[in-house]
Amino acid sequence: SQTIHQWPATLVQPVGSPLSLECTVEGTSNPNLYWYRQAAGRGLQLLFYSVGIGQISSEVPQNLSASRPQDRQFILSSKKLLLSDSGFYLCAWSPTTYEKLFFGSGTQLSVL
Amino acid sequence: AQSVAQPEDQVNVAEGNPLTVKCTYSVSGNPYLFWYVQYPNRGLQFLLKYITGDNLVKGSYGFEAEFNKSQTSFHLKKPSALVSDSALYFCAVRDDSGAGSYQLTFGKGTKLSVIP
Numbered sequence: 001s002q003t004i005h006q007w008p009a010t011l012v013q014p015v016g017s018p019l020s021l022e023c024t025v026e027g028t029s030n031p032n033l034y035w036y037r038q039a040a041g042r043g044l045q046l047l048f049y050s051v052g053i054g055q056i057s058s059e060v061p062q063n064l065s066a067s068r069p070q071d072r073q074f075i076l077s078s079k080k081l082l083l084s085d086s087g088f089y090l091c092a093w094s095p096t097t098y099e100k101l102f103f104g105s106g107t108q109l110s111v112l
Numbered sequence: 113a114q115s116v117a118q119p120e121d122q123v124n125v126a127e128g129n130p131l132t133v134k135c136t137y138s139v140s141g142n143p144y145l146f147w148y149v150q151y152p153n154r155g156l157q158f159l160l161k162y163i164t165g166d167n168l169v170k171g172s173y174g175f176e177a178e179f180n181k182s183q184t185s186f187h188l189k190k191p192s193a194l195v196s197d198s199a200l201y202f203c204a205v206r207d208d209s210g211a212g213s214y215q216l217t218f219g220k221g222t223k224l225s226v227i228p
Contacts, residue, residue, distance in 0.1 A: 042220050042221050043218060044202070044218040046216070088153075090156070092155075092156075098144055098163070100146060101146075101156075101216060103156040105155045108153065
């Protein structure tokens, strides 16, 4: 069966520090991969999606970037965190574009 | 552009009563519609989806949703609410027309509280 792993679960970082959040999927190949941000426990904002290795699409211009160095690995990064980067970050995958998403357990990021 | 609206921030229902969480959508083509549930500090879990076919879709944990094309709605329902159903519920839509079709657009969520 397929599983998605996302870590860390909680992260507290100072303003201006770098960020690296990692997400891996097991039990499938060539998944579509997504990064979402959820602010204040409510709506989800799509940040990045990827349909293959090295293929990254950005939905919102911001202080963050994403990379997909391997088929089942998706990384969210920042060189310098801002206070506004705080939130709950969710990684997700789907077998194809029109299938349901499977979500990771999320990372609560607090930038202080 | 595709969009989805959940008009109620919060829904309160007594245990054992039927519940409805509302969702309306807007797309250029045909909609792919989804419901997800989120428990505190957790990722979202898939409940059910409508792609095509029967307008009444049955999903996990006794939930169902009715697709109404004329009213552009996809309301989530359950005949008898449980306290354990208390959570945050998200409706989501994807447009099959190809415009922004990679993007699954989520509503802002509705907090369901089931009162014992």
